[in-house]
Amino acid sequence: MRIAGVGCTWIVAFSALISSMQPSVLPMVRIESVVPFLTLTFGASLLAAPFLVLLGLLAFGVGLWSLYRGNASDAMFIAAFCFAMLATLLAQDVAAFFLSWEATALLSAVLVGRRCGDPRVRRATLLYLLMGQAGALCILTAFAMLATASGGASFSAIAAAAPTLPGGVRNAAFVLALIGFGSKAGLVPLHVWLPRAHPVAPANASALLSGVMLKVALYGLLLVVFNLAGPGSSLWGIALLGAGAISVLLGVLYAVVDRDMKRVFAYSSIENVGIIVMAIGVAQIARANANAPLEAAALFAAFFHTIAHGLFKGLLFLGAGTVHEIEHTTDMERLGGLAERLRWSAPSFLIGCAAVSALPPLSGFVSEWATFQTLIAAAQARTDASTTVVAIAALAVLALASGLAAACFAKAFGIAFLGGPRSVNTSDTVPFVERFDASNAALALLASACVVLGFAPKLAWDPLAVVVSHVAGTSFAFPTLARLPTVLAILPILGVIAASIANRACGVRYVPTWTCGSQVTSSNQYTATAFSKPLRTIFAFIFHPVREEKIIQGTSAWFPRQISYQTKSRYIVDEGARGLLAMLFRFARGTRIVQSGSLRLYLLYIVAAAAAATAAAR
Amino acid sequence: MSALIIVVLAPLLHGAMRKLRARLQGRPGPCVIQPYRDLVKLWRKEALLPEGARIAGYVPGLVLGVAATFAASLPMLGSPGAFFSSVDIVALVLLLAAGRFALTLAALETRSVFEGMAASREMTFAALTEPTLLIALFAEVAPGHGVRMDALGGANAFTLSGAAAFAALFLVILTETARIPIDNQETHYELTMIHEGLLLEFSGPHLAMLHLAAQIKQLCYLALGALLLPGYWWAYPLWILALGVAITFVETFSAKLRLYEIPQLLATAFLFAASSIAVRFFGNPLP
Numbered sequence: 001m002r003i004a005g006v007g008c009t010w011i012v013a014f015s016a017l018i019s020s021m022q023p024s025v026l027p028m029v030r031i032e033s034v035v036p037f038l039t040l041t042f043g044a045s046l047l048a049a050p051f052l053v054l055l056g057l058l059a060f061g062v063g064l065w066s067l068y069r070g071n072a073s074d075a076m077f078i079a080a081f082c083f084a085m086l087a088t089l090l091a092q093d094v095a096a097f098f099l100s101w102e103a104t105a106l107l108s109a110v111l112v113g114r115r116c117g118d119p120r121v122r123r124a125t126l127l128y129l130l131m132g133q134a135g136a137l138c139i140l141t142a143f144a145m146l147a148t149a150s151g152g153a154s155f156s157a158i159a160a161a162a163p164t165l166p167g168g169v170r171n172a173a174f175v176l177a178l179i180g181f182g183s184k185a186g187l188v189p190l191h192v193w194l195p196r197a198h199p200v201a202p203a204n205a206s207a208l209l210s211g212v213m214l215k216v217a218l219y220g221l222l223l224v225v226f227n228l229a230g231p232g233s234s235l236w237g238i239a240l241l242g243a244g245a246i247s248v249l250l251g252v253l254y255a256v257v258d259r260d261m262k263r264v265f266a267y268s269s270i271e272n273v274g275i276i277v278m279a280i281g282v283a284q285i286a287r288a289n290a291n292a293p294l295e296a297a298a299l300f301a302a303f304f305h306t307i308a309h310g311l312f313k314g315l316l317f318l319g320a321g322t323v324h325e326i327e328h329t330t331d332m333e334r335l336g337g338l339a340e341r342l343r344w345s346a347p348s349f350l351i352g353c354a355a356v357s358a359l360p361p362l363s364g365f366v367s368e369w370a371t372f373q374t375l376i377a378a379a380q381a382r383t384d385a386s387t388t389v390v391a392i393a394a395l396a397v398l399a400l401a402s403g404l405a406a407a408c409f410a411k412a413f414g415i416a417f418l419g420g421p422r423s424v425n426t427s428d429t430v431p432f433v434e435r436f437d438a439s440n441a442a443l444a445l446l447a448s449a450c451v452v453l454g455f456a457p458k459l460a461w462d463p464l465a466v467v468v469s470h471v472a473g474t475s476f477a478f479p480t481l482a483r484l485p486t487v488l489a490i491l492p493i494l495g496v497i498a499a500s501i502a503n504r505a506c507g508v509r510y511v512p513t514w515t516c517g518s519q520v521t522s523s524n525q526y527t528a529t530a531f532s533k534p535l536r537t538i539f540a541f542i543f544h545p546v547r548e549e550k551i552i553q554g555t556s557a558w559f560p561r562q563i564s565y566q567t568k569s570r571y572i573v574d575e576g577a578r579g580l581l582a583m584l585f586r587f588a589r590g591t592r593i594v595q596s597g598s599l600r601l602y603l604l605y606i607v608a609a610a611a612a613a614t615a616a617a618r
Numbered sequence: 619m620s621a622l623i624i625v626v627l628a629p630l631l632h633g634a635m636r637k638l639r640a641r642l643q644g645r646p647g648p649c650v651i652q653p654y655r656d657l658v659k660l661w662r663k664e665a666l667l668p669e670g671a672r673i674a675g676y677v678p679g680l681v682l683g684v685a686a687t688f689a690a691s692l693p694m695l696g697s698p699g700a701f702f703s704s705v706d707i708v709a710l711v712l713l714l715a716a717g718r719f720a721l722t723l724a725a726l727e728t729r730s731v732f733e734g735m736a737a738s739r740e741m742t743f744a745a746l747t748e749p750t751l752l753i754a755l756f757a758e759v760a761p762g763h764g765v766r767m768d769a770l771g772g773a774n775a776f777t778l779s780g781a782a783a784f785a786a787l788f789l790v791i792l793t794e795t796a797r798i799p800i801d802n803q804e805t806h807y808e809l810t811m812i813h814e815g816l817l818l819e820f821s822g823p824h825l826a827m828l829h830l831a832a833q834i835k836q837l838c839y840l841a842l843g844a845l846l847l848p849g850y851w852w853a854y855p856l857w858i859l860a861l862g863v864a865i866t867f868v869e870t871f872s873a874k875l876r877l878y879e880i881p882q883l884l885a886t887a888f889l890f891a892a893s894s895i896a897v898r899f900f901g902n903p904l905p
Contacts, residue, residue, distance in 0.1 A: 337670070340670070354716070354719065357715065358712055359712065359716040359719055360709065360713055368712070369708055369709060369712065372752075373708065373765075376708075385900070388899055392753070392756075392895055395753065396752070396753055396892070397749075399711065399748045399752040399753070400749045402711075402715065402748065403741075403744055403745030403746070404745045406715050406718070406719050406744075407722075407738075407741035407745055409719075410722040410726070410737070410741055411726075414723050414725075414737070418672070418673075418723060418726050418727040419670075419726060419727060419728075420670070480706065483704060484704050484705070484709055487687075487702060487704055488687060488705065490687075491686045491687045491690070492680045492683030492684050492716070492717075493683065494679075495678075495680050495681075495682045495684075495686070495827075496680050496683070499676050499679025499824075500675070500676055500679070502679075503665065503675045506664075506823065507664075507665075508666070508675055509664060510666075510667055510668070510669045510670075511668065512669055513669070513728050513729050513819060514818070520729050525729045525730075525731070525734065526733075526734020526737070530734070530735075530738065531737070531738040534738055534877070535742050535745075537878055538742070538881045
């Protein structure tokens with residue numbers, strides 16, 4: 001079962017890679033059916049190529065990990081899920097895209113709800129399905145509007161007719177696509193399902209959910225914005241830039257204060273999707289103003305970050321899966337000192353954490369640097385005042401977010417992997433030492449991809465140049481990028497080498513940590529909650545931290561027997577969504593009055609409807 | 619070349635600032651070359667690390683390398699060497715974050731509460747200063763294309779936006795060099811300190827490297843601030859000295875802020891940076 005599942009996943013991965021190599025050579029596949037509208041067309045396009053590469057690479061890594069870890073019964077679903085995403089990326093008409101999209105949504109919901117014994121999982125799955133279907137409805141409406149207005153259901157027909165479509169249709173399609181694809185990609189405020197669904201899914205599924213599925217949604221957004229809805233106004237770009245900036249800020253803020261490793265990664269995915277959407281927004285602004293070099297640069301940033309984020313986030317989620325299998329928890333307050341036990345996985349996990357913090361010379365650095373450059377260029381282009389203001393604000397938000405992301409992932413690695421074990425359970429078990437196996441080979445593979453893409457962005461450069469020049473009409477120019485990571489890394493690497501030589505030569509004595517004479521116990525280490533406490537206090541206007549303290553008094557007021565202390569953050573957007581939902585339910589209950597069950601009343605409705613229709617027809 | 623000058627002179631500047639502060643406080647203070655003696659003394663001592671440390675032994679080298687890259691990429695007295703000229707403002711900000719990230723991990727590795735606390739504060743305030751640093755430097759190069767380091771400097775007169783950017787950068791410098799309204803370099807009183815707290819468990823050559831890195835970073839930040847001030851090339855070293863004196867005066871004559879008042883100061887710095895860029899893009903420069 002496991003072998004078969006992994007084999008199927010790898011077949012999907014290789015076909016994704018192959019179809020991304022030579023998109024123009026591959027023939028279109030048409031599947032005719034008896035229903036005239038249901039002609040499904042599949043074929044590789046240049047726009048989908050970066051996403052196909054990501055799917056291929058990550059599906060390969062996830063398959064490798066699943067050979068050794070994860071549930072054997074999940075493996076087949078993982079393969080099917082990958083296949084559905086492949087079909088979505090290859091779809092060339094509305095029906096094929098929508099059917100594959102729905103298949104992706106349903107299969108991922110099955111994976112999210114695997115452990116459905118837990119009511120938390122059931123609620124998360126239900127929420128995910130609800131939001132996914134509401135989003136799909138928006139997408140279907142957008143596609144239907146475009147298809148009816150342009151008189152053809154294939155993407156090439158819509159794209160050809162797009163410039164002649166009325167502006168209202170195109171604007172409406174853009175807004176609907178932004179809502180539909182944005183809810184799937186996790187853009188704030190439509191993200192509420194994401195931090196619930198991603199952590200409860202099995203690790204290999206959440207790696208694919210965060211790594212690829214969010215990007216498939218972004219592919220859909222790109223498809224509509226750049227191809228199907230035709231040339232848009234720069235207002236579209238500003239909307240995208242604004243939505244991206246809000247997601248970046250809130251995503252990273254919620255990530256930095258959370259204590260569950262997988263939820264931290266899920267919130268960080270919201271941040272990174274925001275970064276990509278910001279880059280897409282800049283590209284759209286540049287396109288509307290016929291600034292092709294800037295458009296190309298922004299698209300490069302978006303594509304590169306898509307691939308980079310998919311790889312390192314997949315790596316981190318798989319690493320969290322390994323942690324969960326060893327320690328049976330991903331709560332950082334119970335973890336600690338994992339580097340000693342997971343000695344093969346820990347270095348890869350560290351590289352993933354550094355890459356997501358955009359530290360040079362890793363892949364996250366290259367893409368975030370490129371995003372900064374495009375925002376700066378967008379501000380310097382001075383097309384109009386609103387663009388300049390939004391670009392500068394986005395620049396400040398991105399700078400704040402990169403600092404907060406570094407804090408967040410220093411915490412994730414430092415608390416969970418360094419120091420000593422925190423909970424009693426972990427220190428009592430027999431010393432476990434990881435051996436080299438398929439799962440940490442997968443992590444090492446993904447980590448080396450982060451390093452290679454960071455040191456040699458040229459590798460992704462030439463293939464992406466083909467895609468970008470197809471979309472933007474010109475290629476991008478980052479003259480310094482080719483050697484920048486090397487320039488930045490060379491002295492620090494030399495420093496590390498020198499330090500290790502000096503340590504070897506002079507010797508280092510290991511002594512107990514000095515904590516003012518008291519014993520170094522695992523429970524008096526700094527905790528994840530304490531680490532993010534300053535940020536929770538500073539951003540109290542967003543978090544609204546709630547603090548509960550319980551003191552059980554002992555014999556004297558000075559010696560309480562027990563103090564328990566709890567701190568929580570409130571999630572404003574979630575509360576707003578819940579309020580909206582409650583309002584909808586109230587409205588639905590209110591409309592129940594018309595359903596009295598009396599036959600005479602229904603006859604009256606029919607007569608009234610007929611009268612109204614006649615009146616309207618006259 | 620200029621990088622070497624910075625590395626060699628950084629401890630001297632640190633000693634001079636310490637001497638000046640001691641005099642302002644009415645003490646004779648240590649000799650100006652005392653930092654060199656301290657570095658040599660530390661270098662000769664034995665290196666101790668906490669039990670179970672895996673990365674802490676390598677972090678000082680990395681941090682020193684980051685500081686040296688900062689020094690090498692500064693356009694002091696002309697553009698930096700051909701190799702380092704590709705470093706721009708964004709890359710610089712992210713590079714400094716890398717050094718901080720490594721130091722934070724080394725601190726969390728020690729299991730000590732003090733270091734964890736210092737690490738948490740260091741990362742928090744670094745995140746809050748990053749946008750200010752970026753926007754202030756961007757305001758300086760705004761009209762041009764790109765954000766290369768050698769686009770900084772070369773201003774001939776004070777402008778409103780330049781002054782605002784400098785004010786923002788001055789507050790950033792106070793934060794990043796761990797000076798008194800924000801942090802205190804001299805004390806080991808664990809509840810108030812930020813940067814010193816990270817170094818508690820380092821000793822011997824490791825501590826020497828980290829001290830040298832901090833001194834290099836201090837001189838680099840002062841040089842970055844001096845780039846925003848107008849004047850001919852010979853005025854540049856004088857501006858650096860003047861900045862050092864100014865920081866020492868601020869440090870002597872102000873009280874340390876409470877920890878949760880620091881964000882307000884940093885927000886003020888960000889407002890300076892934002893107004894600087896607003897003037898640069900939308901206002902006419904003052905005659």
